[in-house]
Amino acid sequence: MGCSVTEGWRASGLGPQAAALPGPGILRVLEPKWRTARARIRQERDGIGGKLLLLFLVGGGFWSGTYVLMERVLRYLKATPEVGPLIASKILGVALLSFLSLLLLSNLITALSSFFLARDLDLLLSAPIDWLRLYLAKLGENMLHSSWMVVVMAVPVFTAYGVVFDGGPLFALVAAAALFPLLVVPAAIGAATTTILVNVFPARRIRDLLTIIAVLAAAAFVLALRLARPEQLARPEGFRSLVDFLTVLQAPTSPLLPSQWAADMMMNWFTRVADPLPIVLLWTTAAAVVVGGAWVHQRLYTNGFTRAQEGGDTRGAARVQSPVITLLLSPLRPQQRELFLKDVRVFFRDSTQWGQLILIAVLLVVYLFNISALPLNTGERLPLFVTVMVIFLNLGLTGFVLASIAVRFIFPAVSLEGRQLWLLRSSPLDMRGLLRSKYWTGTLPLLVLAVVLMILTSVSLKAPPAVVALSVGTIICITAALGAIALGYGAVYPQFETENVAQIPTSFGGLVCMMTIVGLLGLIIAIEAGPVSEYIQLQQAGQPGGTTGLMVGLGIVAVVCAVATWLPLRVAMRKLEQMDFEP
Amino acid sequence: MIRLTDLTKRYGRFTAVDGIGLEVPKGELFGFLGPNGAGKTTTLRMIAGILQPTAGTVEVAGHDIQKDPVAAKARLGFIPDRPYVYEKLTGAEFLRFVAGLYDQGGAGVESRMDELLALFELSDWKDQLVEKYSHGMRQKLIISSALVHRPDVIVVDEPMVGLDPKGQSFLKDLFRQFCDRGGTVLMSTHTLEIAEAVCDRIAIIQRGKLAAVGTMAEVRQQTESHGQSLEQVFLKLTGGAELRSLDGVFGD
Numbered sequence: 001m002g003c004s005v006t007e008g009w010r011a012s013g014l015g016p017q018a019a020a021l022p023g024p025g026i027l028r029v030l031e032p033k034w035r036t037a038r039a040r041i042r043q044e045r046d047g048i049g050g051k052l053l054l055l056f057l058v059g060g061g062f063w064s065g066t067y068v069l070m071e072r073v074l075r076y077l078k079a080t081p082e083v084g085p086l087i088a089s090k091i092l093g094v095a096l097l098s099f100l101s102l103l104l105l106s107n108l109i110t111a112l113s114s115f116f117l118a119r120d121l122d123l124l125l126s127a128p129i130d131w132l133r134l135y136l137a138k139l140g141e142n143m144l145h146s147s148w149m150v151v152v153m154a155v156p157v158f159t160a161y162g163v164v165f166d167g168g169p170l171f172a173l174v175a176a177a178a179l180f181p182l183l184v185v186p187a188a189i190g191a192a193t194t195t196i197l198v199n200v201f202p203a204r205r206i207r208d209l210l211t212i213i214a215v216l217a218a219a220a221f222v223l224a225l226r227l228a229r230p231e232q233l234a235r236p237e238g239f240r241s242l243v244d245f246l247t248v249l250q251a252p253t254s255p256l257l258p259s260q261w262a263a264d265m266m267m268n269w270f271t272r273v274a275d276p277l278p279i280v281l282l283w284t285t286a287a288a289v290v291v292g293g294a295w296v297h298q299r300l301y302t303n304g305f306t307r308a309q310e311g312g313d314t315r316g317a318a319r320v321q322s323p324v325i326t327l328l329l330s331p332l333r334p335q336q337r338e339l340f341l342k343d344v345r346v347f348f349r350d351s352t353q354w355g356q357l358i359l360i361a362v363l364l365v366v367y368l369f370n371i372s373a374l375p376l377n378t379g380e381r382l383p384l385f386v387t388v389m390v391i392f393l394n395l396g397l398t399g400f401v402l403a404s405i406a407v408r409f410i411f412p413a414v415s416l417e418g419r420q421l422w423l424l425r426s427s428p429l430d431m432r433g434l435l436r437s438k439y440w441t442g443t444l445p446l447l448v449l450a451v452v453l454m455i456l457t458s459v460s461l462k463a464p465p466a467v468v469a470l471s472v473g474t475i476i477c478i479t480a481a482l483g484a485i486a487l488g489y490g491a492v493y494p495q496f497e498t499e500n501v502a503q504i505p506t507s508f509g510g511l512v513c514m515m516t517i518v519g520l521l522g523l524i525i526a527i528e529a530g531p532v533s534e535y536i537q538l539q540q541a542g543q544p545g546g547t548t549g550l551m552v553g554l555g556i557v558a559v560v561c562a563v564a565t566w567l568p569l570r571v572a573m574r575k576l577e578q579m580d581f582e583p
Numbered sequence: 584m585i586r587l588t589d590l591t592k593r594y595g596r597f598t599a600v601d602g603i604g605l606e607v608p609k610g611e612l613f614g615f616l617g618p619n620g621a622g623k624t625t626t627l628r629m630i631a632g633i634l635q636p637t638a639g640t641v642e643v644a645g646h647d648i649q650k651d652p653v654a655a656k657a658r659l660g661f662i663p664d665r666p667y668v669y670e671k672l673t674g675a676e677f678l679r680f681v682a683g684l685y686d687q688g689g690a691g692v693e694s695r696m697d698e699l700l701a702l703f704e705l706s707d708w709k710d711q712l713v714e715k716y717s718h719g720m721r722q723k724l725i726i727s728s729a730l731v732h733r734p735d736v737i738v739v740d741e742p743m744v745g746l747d748p749k750g751q752s753f754l755k756d757l758f759r760q761f762c763d764r765g766g767t768v769l770m771s772t773h774t775l776e777i778a779e780a781v782c783d784r785i786a787i788i789q790r791g792k793l794a795a796v797g798t799m800a801e802v803r804q805q806t807e808s809h810g811q812s813l814e815q816v817f818l819k820l821t822g823g824a825e826l827r828s829l830d831g832v833f834g835d
Contacts, residue, residue, distance in 0.1 A: 334682070334683040334687055334688030335684060335686045337688070338680045338688070339680075341676075342680045349671040419665075420667055420668060422628075423668075423681065426631040426633055426656060427656055427681070427684035428654075428656040428685060430653060
């Protein structure tokens with residue numbers, strides 16, 4: 001009596017061996033993750049060639065496009081005496097500030113999963129792992145999940161700067177030295193903030209709270225950037241004097257933020273200024289934030305983890321279904337009705353989806369704000385090129401906004417069934433029915449939004465009625481197609497194992513899906529460019545006609561979009577029918 | 584009611600289920616036993632239409648699950664071993680959703696739901712999100728969902744996992760009564776006492792193949808294990824009857 005199980009275990013001679021084991025290192029803690037990734041690649045080896053080719057084409061196209069655009073802008077700025085390099089520096093500062101904000105946002109969202117809700121935590125916490133190693137391993141994992149997209153985006157931007165400003169091959173090292181602490185700082189801040197919040201707020205509410213904080217931060221950032229009108233820097237005539245303009249340019253955007261230090265570090269390299277302050281500030285701050293984060297982790301993590309495992313809040317969640325909805329859905333068969341209701345309920349009760357919805361709303365507000373600032377409705381007679389460009393810019397941007405929404409909400413539709421797919425597969429629901437339900441539940445609201453958005457922006461631009469009709473017709477075709485493309489890619493590249501819904505759109509499939517939609521938008525704009533130019537030209541010359549061309553253009557677009565709708569849905573259905581799903 | 588003909592499932596070079604032939608008639612409670620990784624769950628998932636067989640056929644109530652899946656699945660209720668359900672639906676919404684999948688709705692479904700929720704002692708929880716349910720409650724909800732459309736055949740994988748003794752006892756009675764009223768149950772389980780107590784016939788699967796099929800007496804006869812318990816028969820067929828030395832595990 002009095003001898004606990006642990007003591008007995010130790011007394012048996014088994015304990016000391018376990019205690020004598022050296023604590024597993026950071027790489028050992030992360031081993032299951034990279035081994036899982038490697039196993040997944042091996043499992044998919046059959047289709048890896050096609051996947052790599054797709055990645056090469058899509059990624060290469062994206063990088064090349066960004067690089068070419070950046071290089072042109074930077075060369076133009078470099079050739080502008082006095083102010084050019086200053087504006088380039090300013091752009092770099094703003095770009096890095098954007099990266100920092102994005103990183104902080106995504107680290108905040110993913111830290112809760114990585115540190116408190118991940119499935120491997122039970123195993124890791126019951127193993128003899130030193131707290132610091134666990135912290136550093138999880139910090140690294142969180143940083144990798146949150147930062148890879150930003151790094152992908154940064155590569156062509158930094159390359160363009162290095163080439164245009166003669167950074168030389170060593171600039172790659174300088175850029176890496178500037179970027180790495182910039183990734184570490186938000187990762188450590190995100191982890192520490194989450195740990196503190198988990199200790200303060202009820203466990204299951206924390207995700208809601210984090211999402212709201214993150215979304216509000218993003219909204220404030222986007223709106224602040226828009227309201228600051230950085231494009232005014234390109235119009236020096238808006239300033240009272242050149243001195244004012246230069247003063248604004250020379251003042252750092254955010255002198256106390258690591259993004260500015262990183263920008264200064266790179267610009268110092270280009271201008272051959274030997275100033276160690278930015279690099280010292282960057283690295284010491286990163287180190288200090290990690291030490292601070294470790295301190296928070298040591299003191300608060302165990303308690304926070306325990307709280308995070310406690311049950312959810314006890315609020316009643318069920319709401320009586322509105323009689324209006326019941327009436328609206330009454331013509332549907334029970335199977336169609338219940339599938340639709342299930343998707344809507346699951347969507348609106350998931351705070352992560354709500355967060356994304358608010359983010360999209362912010363994007364829409366910023367978009368409408370920008371469109372209203374475009375020069376088509378100034379009353380002046382604009383050159384044909386500008387008029388046509390603004391019309392297509394609107395079409396392209398509306399398509400892009402819709403594509404973002406489709407990738408956010410329609411692409412994850414199949415993945416979200418994940419562990420419940422057993423239920424659908426063992427029921428008499430055929431996959432065609434499932435796909436049809438998913439397609440219309442996602443595409444119909446998008447279609448309504450697309451038409452409203454296109455009419456609003458076209459009216460705001462005072463576009464001719466024939467062009468408005470063409471734009472509305474085109475956006476209907478595009479929306480039908482992009483709903484199918486998003487659903488198709490979602491079925492071909494499902495993410496059944498994901499722990500965070502918000503990470504599904506940023507997966508490989510989501511990325512390729514987005515790029516495919518952008519490619520389709522480019523194709524459609526190319527098809528309609530000729531007829532629209534001809535029509536505007538005739539209108540400006542006061543001559544009738546041109547509408548036949550518009551109708552032919554719309555007809556071709558309709559055919560292209562019909563194919564782009566039919567093909568992904570067919571591929572998705574075959575994939576779903578053949579899918580062997582093992583939860 | 585269930586007929587498997589030369590049913591095979593391969594994953595690359597690995598054969599999980601190797602040419603199984605089996606018939607479970609109407610009104611029978613059939614136990615499907617075997618060690619871990621023997622192919623039980625894969626077989627059950629093929630019967631439920633979740634996995635596609637590499638070869639062979641599955642017939643449920645006279646309908647081929649591959650050729651006529653809707654008709655076959657309409658007669659079937661499947662209970663998986665792990666209770667994955669939509670966390671953001673309430674218990675009542677989940678049952679209504681499942682009934683909808685079988686194209687059933689209206690007042691009939693509502694009263695059936697109330698009956699089942701009361702039967703499984705979930706009435707007080709019916710308007711709570713599933714994310715608040717315990718493992719056992721989720722298992723009960725899934726069992727309710729498999730019954731909501733009044734199936735003729737129930738295919739159930741490890742039904743007792745997560746249930747308390749009262750729940751286990753209730754479930755045994757439920758399956759027995761279901762079969763006594765003309766239903767058919769194909770149940771995989773590791774709990775040999777339960778199989779011995781309630782099953783009319785059993786099959787023991789080993790490395791994807793059937794090692795023995797029949798009533799308890801027939802299986803004992805087939806394996807020349809007269810007078811032995813089902814556990815002894817099971818260990819004899821699947822290996823591991825001999826006590827292994829654990830020196831390697833607990834020794835220095």
